Amino acid sequence: MPGVFIKLPELPEVETVVRSIAPYIAGQRIEHVDVRLPRIFKGEQPIGRTILDVTRFGKFIVMPLAPGGFLVVHLGMTGKLRWNAPREKHTHVIFTLEGGELSYTDARTFGRVECSEELPERLARLGPDALVVPQAEFLARLQSRSGKIKSRLLNQMFLRGLGNIYADEALFRAGIHPGSRTVSKTRAVALHAAIQEVLAAAVEARGSSISDYVDADNQRGTFQTQHRVYGRKGEPCVVCGTAIRRIVITQRSSHYCPACQRR
DNA sequence: ATCGGTACCTGCACGC
DNA sequence: TGCGTGCAGGTACCGA
Numbered sequence: 321m322p323g324v325f326i327k328l329p330e331l332p333e334v335e336t337v338v339r340s341i342a343p344y345i346a347g348q349r350i351e352h353v354d355v356r357l358p359r360i361f362k363g364e365q366p367i368g369r370t371i372l373d374v375t376r377f378g379k380f381i382v383m384p385l386a387p388g389g390f391l392v393v394h395l396g397m398t399g400k401l402r403w404n405a406p407r408e409k410h411t412h413v414i415f416t417l418e419g420g421e422l423s424y425t426d427a428r429t430f431g432r433v434e435c436s437e438e439l440p441e442r443l444a445r446l447g448p449d450a451l452v453v454p455q456a457e458f459l460a461r462l463q464s465r466s467g468k469i470k471s472r473l474l475n476q477m478f479l480r481g482l483g484n485i486y487a488d489e490a491l492f493r494a495g496i497h498p499g500s501r502t503v504s505k506t507r508a509v510a511l512h513a514a515i516q517e518v519l520a521a522a523v524e525a526r527g528s529s530i531s532d533y534v535d536a537d538n539q540r541g542t543f544q545t546q547h548r549v550y551g552r553k554g555e556p557c558v559v560c561g562t563a564i565r566r567i568v569i570t571q572r573s574s575h576y577c578p579a580c581q582r583r
Numbered sequence: 584a585t586c587g588g589t590a591c592c593t594g595c596a597c598g599c
Numbered sequence: 600t601g602c603g604t605g606c607a608g609g610t611a612c613c614g615a
Contacts, residue, residue, distance in 0.1 A: 330609095333608075379609080395609085396608090396609055397593095398592090398607085399609095410593085426593095427593050427594065428592045430610070431609085432610095466585080467587080474609090477585095484607095484609085485608060550608095570586095570587065570588080571587090571589080573606080
């Protein structure tokens with residue numbers, strides 16, 4: 321039995337986890353729950369309930385249950401949701417299902433596993449999904465907010481699903497400096513297209529893998545080979561050859577080409 | 584109501 | 600070898 325094992329939780333990686341794990345757990349009854357690190361788990365244990373489906377909401381994994389309620393998982397920075405994987409030092413929650421184990425492992429413990437009768441309120445407050453938001457809605461929301469463009473893209477209340485890697489990649493493809501506070505309509509239109517292109521391509525590549533883990537089908541994500549700025553500080557821009565720079569915006573690293581992306 | 588800074592954690596790469 | 604430093608894919612919360 322293969323182990324479902326993906327790190328890297330931005331939208332494409334969460335989508336890959338959802339798609340690869342759903343066939344193993346959808347329709348299965350939860351027989352037992354072992355919570356080894358209580359602060360990771362919120363709510364009542366969903367013992368006896370059945371996992372109806374596995375869906376993605378931004379970077380959250382949402383599993384509706386029967387006869388009611390939801391199991392919601394957020395992977396934080398280092399969370400892993402795996403099927404029949406060996407238990408490790410940082411395996412914090414284990415669901416025993418009819419045909420095997422669903423386990424949550426997270427070294428930095430920024431992620432959460434939550435069970436509730438209704439969908440958590442904060443999910444409803446998130447912005448539209450970055451993969452499918454219509455252009456007009458994106459432009460309107462962009463205009464209604466202030467701050468550096470990179471900060472706005474990382475704000476899940478503005479748009480849900482985008483993270484540090486794909487924000488940098490989209491800004492590069494749209495030719496926008498991450499520290500820009502104003503963006504022309506032309507650039508904003510290009511940014512909307514770039515976000516959806518880069519996310520769709522990353523989903524197609526099953527996400528970006530920096531370590532050598534594999535998913536249920538024994539495949540790695542491969543999108544890291546298509547990164548044009550993220551993690552390429554000092555390397556030549558693929559378009560003009562200028563050295564890629566790294567700066568800090570809202571406590572997060574931002575990678576950009578100083579020639580292709582001017583303020 | 585929004586925005587920007589800070590807190591929450593562990594592990595790893597790197598320089599000395 | 601060991602130690603200190605900086606860095607890492609994210610969100611929640613606080614005060615201004």
